[in-house]
Amino acid sequence: MSKFCRTVAGLERLVRRSWGRNYHATKTLYAANWKIGKINHIAMACPDIEKASALYRDVLGAKVSEKHPQEEHGVYTVFVELGDTKIELLTPLGEKSPIQNFLDKNKNGGMHHICIEVDNIEEAMKDLKAKKIRLLSETSKIGAHGKPVVFLHPKDCNGVLVELEQE
Numbered sequence: 001m002s003k004f005c006r007t008v009a010g011l012e013r014l015v016r017r018s019w020g021r022n023y024h025a026t027k028t029l030y031a032a033n034w035k036i037g038k039i040n041h042i043a044m045a046c047p048d049i050e051k052a053s054a055l056y057r058d059v060l061g062a063k064v065s066e067k068h069p070q071e072e073h074g075v076y077t078v079f080v081e082l083g084d085t086k087i088e089l090l091t092p093l094g095e096k097s098p099i100q101n102f103l104d105k106n107k108n109g110g111m112h113h114i115c116i117e118v119d120n121i122e123e124a125m126k127d128l129k130a131k132k133i134r135l136l137s138e139t140s141k142i143g144a145h146g147k148p149v150v151f152l153h154p155k156d157c158n159g160v161l162v163e164l165e166q167e
């Protein structure tokens, strides 16, 4: 064994001793079979999506999409393009929209969720479930970009609703 290898092995023993059980937890974390990527979008719930679209298009000068119904999610979406990321404007679609309670509590609207890309959503779901993070659906759904998405409970994510989207 070279001197370098002996030094690395020695350092590992030292870390193992000082971190105890956390050392194994950290190793497990890095051994997960999926990787987190970049922020895909930040979503805002809006009581008046036309007014919100006009703010980003006419006042702030951004490129703003048409309004699209997302039947399976109970919302209309508008995307505001901001370089390599986006803002997603949301407003309720139908009687049982998942954003209705949020808008009832936040009359002027507000930041609703962040969407983070992952390289393997099925593995991410299995792993997070095992780590007791509540998934808000048993299976992934097809999201606004035609890719599988799943939501994580805000109470398990520091008070922020998190959407994971397959890259």
Ligand SMILES: C[C@@H](C(=O)O)C(=O)SCCNC(=O)CCNC(=O)[C@H](O)C(C)(C)COP(=O)(O)OP(=O)(O)OC[C@H]1O[C@@H](n2cnc3c(N)ncnc32)[C@H](O)[C@@H]1OP(=O)(O)O
Residues within 6 Å of the ligand: 043, 070, 073, 075, 077, 088, 090, 098, 099, 101, 102, 111, 112, 113, 115, 136, 142, 143, 144, 145, 149, 151, 153, 154, 155, 159, 160, 161, 163
């Ligand atoms: C098109 C698609 C895409 O991008 O691809 C989408 O965006 S779909 C976007 C819309 N779809 C979704 O949001 C799907 C996932 N969302 C859900 O399953 C639900 O909305 C929940 C997040 C579970 C909230 O459910 P619900 O409104 O029935 O419950 P609730 O009002 O009693 O909320 C339970 C607790 O969570 C908090 N809470 C609720 N919504 C929150 C949010 N957006 N951010 C942070 N905290 C939130 C409440 O204040 C409350 O805390 P306290 O108990 O302390 O008062």
